[in-house]
Amino acid sequence: MSTSAQRRMGRTIYIPHMSDHAYVVRAALRASGFDAEVLPESDQETLLWGKKYSSGKECFPFITTTGDIVKKTKSPDFVPERAAFFMPTAHGPCRFGQYCQLHRIILDKVGLPQVMVLSPDSQDSYSSIEGLNLDFQIRGWLGIVATDILEKLARETRPYEHIPGQTDRVYQECLRLISQNLEGRKASILKTMRVVRHKFSEIPLDRRVRKPIIGVVGEIYIRSNRFTNNNLVRKIEALGGEAWVAPICEWIFYTNYQYLARSRDLGQRFEALKARLKNQIQVWMEHMLARPFHHMLLNAEEPSTKKVLEYSAPYMHPSFGGEAILSVGKAIDYIKRGASGIINTMPFTCMPGLVVTAISKKFREDFHNIPWLNIAYDGQEENTAMTRLEAFMHQAREYQRWAKEHAKSHI
Template sequence: MVVIGRPYNSADPGANLNIHKKLIDLGVKPIPLDMLPMMEEMEADEDLKDMYWGYGQKILKAAKLTKNHDNFYGIYITNFGCGPDSFITHFFKDILKGKPFLQLEIDEHSADAGVVTRLEAFLDSIKNARNRTKTLKRKSAKYSTHGKGRKIYIPPMCDHAFTLSSAFRACGVEAEVMDESDDTTVYWGRKFTTGKECYPCILTTGDMLKTIKKEDFDPEKSAFFMPSGSGPCRFGQYHRFHRLVLDEMGFDNVPIYAPNQDHRFYNELNILGSKFSRLAWRSVVATDLIIKMLHETRPFEIKTGETDEVYRDALERISRSIEKDGEDLFDVLNGIIDKFLAIKKKDEKRPIVGVVGEIYIRSNRFSNDELIRKIESFGGQVWLAPFAEWISYVNYIHRMKNIRLDNMKNMLHFFLTEYIQKKDEHRIEEIFKNHLRYGAEPVIKSIIKKASPYIHVSFEGEAILSVGKSIDFLDKGVSGVVNAMPFTCMPGTISGALMKLVQKKYDTPIINVAYDGQGTTNITTRLEAFMYQVKEHFQKASEA
């Protein structure tokens, strides 16, 4: 029996209820993962190359060795709520396909009797098991080699998806945003997941399955867009999991276009043509700014629904402009400003609430159960952390890495990319700056600096942005902050803990809200209580 897992689970007799001794008592030899032969000599293949967690690689290597030895059987020990294992388990199972294994999930409630019973049952089950010992190599279509001429389906994460699809079309690639997430999305997403994955993975899986089940879906002329990443967040594993699901459904001929958000990002985007990156960036910044105008105007509108109507028209106009290479984008944005300013508003003051957190949950209306509208209905106004912030952060992190590695070529590439993006961003912001109370977005370095007393820059991911942006909002006078995240989100759990320290220092209401799609009645009640505190804080600040 190969005992597979991280050392604090698999090698600690206190944590794993002395599983090694139990196996010996049952007449079986236990082999720890680190004692397996040829572990270090194994070459990275398709199953390992995108696995950025160190122990994730070891676990999957152990799965391959277990698969290829007739007398090896795996016992995979994990613990309740382990984020990486929620995905690694799927890949582990896929590698061992055809060979039984036992997974034990331990927590503080685990008991000796239950473990012994499961070990005995597992030993009985493998006595007559027929094993297919050869590991099958995956042969799925890749966008880089098979994608041209296909329609790309983009996840409906937020309204930026619509302007991004226009950038695809401007580069000669047919693109369509998938239907907005709904209860059917959740149904299909949960059917192919365990519930331990992050909520955005469940939704993106459900949206993809909902799309392939449409009558007009043509697998030979379709592809899915799902950006990748290099950790530590689980997001970078979504496209790998989606690949498993598509293959299981018989759609191994449908590629997934997954540009990696590291030094390869712009190279992989540019398989669509060199102008795509700039058009996509302009579309993101322009969409961020009309969203700010929406949130600045809607809470005060006299005619209900007028701001939403103007906003939808603005989104369509930006999309049309981007599709024509954005030649008239600045004229279009000036016209959009005029339409927003023409909306008649009430003369009243409202407390401002900053919304930060995991980018999918904070941006997606369905996943956060219309969080922003709820804050507005409870008497608040929202400042939402922009989508462009994440792209600027990715640029910054990889520029700094190239400086450390003294990689002059990549360093110059990122400097040039940042220079052009900042130039475009400032030009677009100039159109809006006199009409937004928040003002221009700060450089990403200042956000990181604000977070530095709480979290070090070397801890990469959204946690540092959530903390830094919260402090930026608080410095600009918000009356409260909502940190929205998926349930069990790893960066969200860390930022949520640090928010207590931020709240203590700034003496301003801050609430962590975790979404899992299981009902939001309790969340609505908590938000209502939070908004009561926000109004009290706003009142005291107004009287001071």
């Protein structure tokens, strides 16, 4: 192990809570011998610190991750010499690549130059993290896929549960089981996923009437983080819908795809081979974990990145990298699987999000005027947002009725 990796071994790695995937990343880090903790979920104090250390021009996820980091540095148990913050980075047509550098500047500014920022890079699809071995990558990937499946199970189950709160209780128990498995790996993850399947299959449901499915796409942090999106999934469910949210593994498959394309363009044959192999193994693992849930989930497996880019090609050239192209392709995937409405979530002033908003009018026209809602979040709860969501859900119910009638007329 290199010297810097040995140095990290003496530090606690703090992982921001973008979503519950943070717990499986923690488990994979711990299994590799690192001390790791998940930062508490964002709250109003997060916003106070985040706004204090940003200029107001940054993206909203930057404000909340900064707030969570600074909040942690103020806690009595924080030891700067023994701390590192986990903040992956990326390249492309947006500002995410600057987050980790700005966090470094802010930590220096608050007098904590000894605190580390640990930043795996999407350039090589997060494969060359110093001090983190192949075992970390395998456990981390299995954990991310398993958590994606768990979230899908919860979102396809909760709207139909007989006993309020039961799905959430089972979800929490299963998240713990998955994390424990990854941290210790006494049993195969497949065995744990079979336990997860059994626990969910025991929840009594009333699925006589399927509720309108709402596909949630958009910027990864906002769509995945319940604090910043003002609990969008729960609001959709409270208004009589079933929410499907684009999973985290979508982005990782996309970084593999880009890594392969870039290696080919540069004539780096060995890198291209590595990228292809890595993607094939990850796809195989995803299929392996998703297969036992095919009969329980409408939305079990993910389309390939190639398919998603094919879907979005009529609206955007494939060279237009980043999240916009994925949002458009994923929206089409959801419509093909039966969604009755699409919500495009984005931070206020998000560049890829605004591109998708601009395309949404044409998109709706091409898909029988499917209800489509663009929501920009900036940390404030607006009354008008709720009214717009209510109107959207009404349109989604109408669309669902129309789509059913339309399908019948073709029998």
